[in-house]
Amino acid sequence: MDRIRSLLMMLRKQAPLSLRVNLGRLRARVSRHKVWDNAYFRETYDWLQESQWWSMAQFETYQLAQLQALVRHAYENVPYYRRVFDAQKLKPRDIATLEDLRKIPLLTKEDIRANAEELLARNVDAARLKRDTTEGSTGEPLGVYHEHPTSQLREWAFYYRQWGWGGYRFGDRYVTLARHTIPLSDLDGTPAIWDYRTDFNELTLATAEMHDNNIRKFTNLIRKFRPRFMYIYPSSAEILARYLQRHQIDDIKLDAVFSDSETLYPRTRDLIESQLGCRIFDHYGLTERVVDAVQCGQHEGYHINMEYGIQELVDEDGQPINEPGVLGTVVGTGFGSHAMPLLRYITSDLASYAAGPCACGRDTTLIAGFQGRVGDYLVSKTGRLVPVLLMVDGHTPVWPKIREIRMRQEREGELTAMVVAVPAFDEQEVVSELQEELYRILGREQFDVRIKLVDRIPRTGSRGKWQLLEQKLSLRFSDVRESRREENATPHQMVE
Ligand SMILES: [Zn+2]
Helix, strand or coil: CHHHHHHHHHHHHHCCHHHHHHHHHHHHHHCCCCCCCCHHHHHHHHHHHHHCCCCHHHHHHHHHHHHHHHHHHHHHHCHHHHHHHHHCCCCHHHCCCCHHHHHCCCECHHHHHHCCHHHCCCCCCHHHEEEEECCCCCCCCCEEEEECCHHHHHHHHHHHHHHHHCCCCCCCCEEEEEECCCCCECCCCCECCEEEEHHHCEEEEECCCCCHHHHHHHHHHHHHHCCCEEEECHHHHHHHHHHHHHCCCCCCCCCEEEECCCCCCHHHHHHHHHHHCCCEEEEEECCCCCCEEECCCCCCCEEECCCCEEEEEECCCCCECCCCCCCEEEEEEECCCCCCCCCCEEEEEEEEECCCCCCCCCCCCEEEEEEEEHHHEEECCCCCEEEHHHHHCCCCCCHHHEEEEEEEECCCCEEEEEEEECCCCCHHHHHHHHHHHHHHHHCCCCCEEEEEECCCCCCECCCCECCCEEECCCCCHHHHHHHHHHCCCCCCCCCC
């Protein structure tokens, strides 16, 4: 059986792209699509098309009903919440308004780790539980459970609504530059670098080996495939865009790019947008599925998907932040997971509100920008915090000479940057130019900077996410806020 399977896999790998696209067209005509034709998906998706135009009052009515149902369910079926509610002398009927949500204590990652078993609802069929793991940069991965397959179908409904804002229709051709490896290989075990998924009309390119040889092949495949859209992890698309720029390849233009999973830095956004001739629609979401936010065609801030759950921003004391422009930590209560309800889950992501309303006419809460994580700050010798974001804003000539970069801090006032230089440039020159650039930004007296040339930058976790800074020091949100207050005079550039 295994031999037959690997033979089929090999045949699939050997077939040229054009043949696979044509076979895919035939298949699409005769078979039902596992997502687009699924009844639950369709119902959710159609409903989301209408609800996006709701007024704030309609959203709030809906949210309160969902919240009350979720709290009742958690109290009745989830041992952890029964215990927490009893300890607070709280009953489900005490949640009578949306503000009453604040009576429920915040839920931390550590709470989930320590009470994983007790957080599972007793009335959800174990056969329907699917475990997902977060790939947080700091600390151990965290396991959470969702109901299969409804939770994933619901996710897709939200994804596709935003993709629709960018012009995507089911079946349109798109390229994915967000998958680390491709689950295909030769009989001798050589991993494939691309795949075509007939059912999604999707060309997938493996991001694990983004060196010039492969990128040249990717470029040819993209040309042949003629996609209208691209789904990306920003770091991988940046490598591609830089290659296109360097080789003056200007014939790859798209209608829209959808990005996900990593912080989208302004420098990266500018580069990808100008190279691919279209705008990026960024998405913010979490494996924990508590908050979801998306950019619309206006590209001014992020709409909170209010049908998805309730989003809050809190300060270092857990107090709500409501005014625009004030940095807070993202807290979320997702409506989609009854298997493991997470009420007021506190993330490590920082954001601030925008004044709104958005010119697109959608009346949701608007986030000005997601500003990375608490761990996205460097600590100087004197304990000052510097956002790593500052470092990638530079328009100095050294940046185009760098293919990949990753920073690591283990001690205060020290920084190691691992760098993959673009082959056309002299490596030692790149090292000294980058060192100068980092000293210029950070201050020579505040940091000791070490640059290490490497052949490749390892990605983290099975999905191969990239992170600019690996911060080994443990920072708290209060430190970040304090440092921002001190530096009020120098406004930081926002992610968005
Ligand atoms: Zn909008």
